[in-house]
Amino acid sequence: MPPVLHVRKKPVEVQAMGPLTPENRDEIAAWCNGKAEEAKVAGPGRGLVTAVVIHTLEGDMKASYGDYVIRGVKGEHYPCKPAIFAETYEAVS
Template identity: 50%
Template sequence: MKARKKPVEVEARQLTKENLTEVRKWCGGTFAIEDVTDEVSQEYLTIKTIEGIMAADFGDYIIKGVNGEFYPCKPDIFHKTYDIVEEVEE
C-alpha cells in the first residue's frame, strides 16, 4: 500500500538565538547548556514531546502539531515536508 500525508497546516517557528525566549514560552520549552568539552558548550532548547524530552538546536524548526503537541524538526526535513503558507510576525 502507498499513502500520502494529508495536507494539514501547522504552526512553526525557526529557533534562533534572537527569538529563543519567545519560542521557549510558545512551546513550554526549557533552555539548556551542556558542557561538551572543557572549551565548548552546547546551547539548546529542550521540549517535552509525546515521545519524551527532545533537544532542539538553533536553526531547527519547532512545530505545533494538530493536537497542540510540540516537537523539533531539522531544517532539511522541514523544507522537504512543508511549504510555507504564510509568514507570521513574532
C-alpha cells in the same frame, strides 16, 4: 506478514517558528506553552551547548540552533531539522 502499504500524508496545516537562534530562543520556548526550556546539552565533541529542550509526547527532544519548532494538530510541539522542514513544509500565509 502484513502487506506493505503505500500511503500519503493528509494535507494538514500546522504552525511553525524558526529557525531557532540565540535571539529568539526565549520567544520560541514561551510559544511552546510551558513545554520547552533552555538547557545545556551535549554538543559535538565533549562540550556543552545551549539549546531548547521540548517535552514531547515521545519524551524530551533537543531543538538546536537552526531548527524549526512545529506545533502539531493536537497542540504538541516538536523540533524539525532545516532540511526536513524545507522538504516537508511550505508557507500558506
